[in-house]
Amino acid sequence: MAGISCPPGLMILHRRIFVLVLPLLACLLALVSLPATAQPEEADKLKAVFVYNFAQYVKWPESMPDTPEFQLCLTGTSRVIEALQRLQGETLNQRQIRVRSLHLGDDPSGCRLLFIGESELPRLEFLLETIDALPVLTVSDLPGFAASGGMIGFFWEGSKIRFEINHQAANAAGLALSSRLLKLARLVGEQP
Structure with missing residues (x-):
């Protein structure tokens, strides 16, 4: 018995819709409450998913070198950083993620995030x-990261992980944040 097949053009359309909707869906799902008994590791993994998705809604300046890799730089220690290190080799916006640890005195140029x-x-x-x-x-x-001059900071609102954006700091760095991302965030600082 033959299976049901889908025309190639329709399959491509379904894939494109899936690829475009999945990151937004992940952000929206992340805004739901975590159970009160949720382990801190779950929250940290969720923050890593947020970080991955944030990068999909940012446009870097044209002057930035066009390289085949996306440098995800990490500094300091935290369980979120441990979760982010697992992104090494994954693909983001058709670029392979290269996770790089920055230490005091290291040159941060080349880092996108x-x-x-x-x-x-x-x-x-x-x-x-x-x-x-x-x-x-x-x-x-x-x-208070975003209010202190950072661009995107996580915070807890009850049992929900939320994020705030300092749009002025992002603009000053030449980054264009998607309106979809801005709608999901609490905005802090002066707005452009």
Whole structure:
């Protein structure tokens, strides 16, 4: 008995819709409540999914070198960073993800996204000044991160993981954030 087949053009359309809708669906699902008994590791993995999806809704300046890899840079320590390290070799916007650890004195150029771990709180101001003129999306789960000059910061609202965006900081770095992403966020700082 022959199976039901779908015309190739329809299959391609279904794939395109799936690829376009899946990241947005993941962000929306992430906004739902986590059970009160959720393990911290689950929340950290969810934040890593958010970070991956954030990058899909950002446009970097044309002046940035066109390379076959997406440098996801990490500094400090946190369980979110451990989850983000698992993205090594995955594909994002047709680029292979290269996870790179940054240490004091390392050159951050080439990074497209920098996740700042909780251990970096004492150096936060210095880190943000170091990359101030670079087109690097900064993300962290440090309290008040976006209000302190970072671009995207996680926060808890009851039992929900939410995020806030400092649109002015992103614009100053030459990054264009999608209106879809902005609609899901709480905006902080002066708005452009």
